[in-house]
Amino acid sequence: MTDPVLSVEGLCKSFGALRATDGVTLDLRPGEIHAIIGPNGAGKSTLIQQICGGLSPDAGRIRFLGADVTALPVRARARMGLARTFQISSLAMEDTVLQNALLGALGAAGRPWGFLRPALRDAGPRTLAEQALERVGLGDVAAVRTAELSHGQRRQLEVAVALTLSPRAFVMDEPMAGLGSAGSQQLTALLAELKADAPVLLVEHDMDAVFALADRISVLVYGQVVMTGTVEEVRADPRVREAYLGDAP
């Protein structure tokens, strides 16, 4: 089997007496979408924050691209290509769609942020930004002010910004939240294509999207992974149906 891109082993984080993650072990393999599902308060956000570097684990290890990144700060992990999207929108609403994508591309090129104007004429980052916008289907609205985009288009733009960083793995926190069914379907189609660029660790409450997208699903309950399996395996598991899907066993 090929080495995982990202792996966590025995990850623990407590808040007082509460074990928010309690020995979580899972991995993200090349080319896959690995969804993490679980009831409210199961520890999904706590897990994602530890993976991205915003929270230090009490115990356990995080490896990314073969390196132990457990002690690295958020920025260092991002520079290695760990792209987190969605929960905290970083878009500048008054700027155009292209300018937002360009800010990402400039960051990727390691340039100082202040030189935006000359960089707009600089073919390198600009090309990268335009390609990313085309890729997510926003090529036609590059000159539009970001505030004028629909909710779904903003999600697409956040993906484009992440793409300019040449990610090696995406970590997505509830990308479907707040989208109507048309927006969810559009974003689902985009995410299905994105895993070819880099694998996706996906925390999502929208089960239609999870079942349509996931290659593997891990179910988190009270901070513990109760199972990892394919969509079919997870749907059929009586513990999952009881604990999460709300069905009587």
Ligand SMILES: Nc1ncnc2c1ncn2[C@@H]1O[C@H](COP(=O)(O)OP(=O)(O)OP(=O)(O)O)[C@@H](O)[C@H]1O
């Ligand atoms: N900073 C914190 N201080 C104290 N308790 C916290 C903190 N962050 C999270 N918790 C608690 O840890 C548990 C796990 O929370 P977490 O947000 O990780 O769950 P979640 O699965 O992401 O939930 P949701 O689906 O509602 O977003 C919850 O009981 C929550 O109240």
